[in-house]
């Protein structure tokens with residue numbers, strides 16, 4: 001596998017329609033096509049972007065989700081572009097909230113099951129939580145993954161950093177009410193871990209009246225925001241230079257200076 005050091009990456013934000021896998025897939029693919037036409041090598045989609053949190057019906061939607069993954073895999077291979085985002089995943093008789101990263105050769109390189117389920121929306125009542133952190137080597141370098149509420153746990157991002165993550169992919173349905181937290185947490189995680197963050201959040205309103213701000217973000221290892229979405233469906237994109245990770249880490253040697261002997 002050839003690893004790129006400079007490439008374009010983006011996020012595709014849209015209003016996820018609850019339970020309508022066919023429509024969500026079609027919208028996601030049209031935005032991903034748009035990104036691919038502009039030369040992107042990575043497109044990140046929101047959390048549960050094919051189903052929404054259709055909790056009561058999620059099991060019934062699983063065959064359509066499986067077909068959706070197949071279509072996304074074909075897309076990734078045909079357009080030589082990695083695609084990521086979270087989807088429901090069935091395993092051991094349970095459903096997980098799983099972030100998939102399908103690499104540009106169509107191989108699924110990451111399946112990360114969300115570690116922290118969000119109690120405020122009752123996520124834990126319907127889904128099982130994962131029990132593994134995930135980093136993986138991809139065509140875009142070593143990637144670490146997080147889903148939505150995970151952003152509030154700096155310990156997770158730090159473990160991914162210590163496991164070599166240089167680019168973080170984050171998929172979310174983060175509500176408007178706490179958009180300031182979303183923006184601050186992403187920048188903080190990028191600064192403290194000196195890594196690229198490509199973060200996608202949905203737009204629109206769900207049937208419970210929760211409003212989502214979009215505001216997908218691409219943040220560099222210095223914490224500079226290179227691209228940020230508004231609250232409309234669409235794409236954001238930025239030029240990624242992975243050498244900036246080394247430069248920032250050499251300038252301020254956080255990994256070397258951290259006191260793991262004191263705080264683990």
Ligand SMILES: O=C(O)CCC(=O)C(=O)O
Pocket residue numbers: 117118121147148149150152173174175178181
């Ligand atoms: O942490 C938050 O404020 C939002 C988290 C969330 O909505 C989720 O994880 O689904």
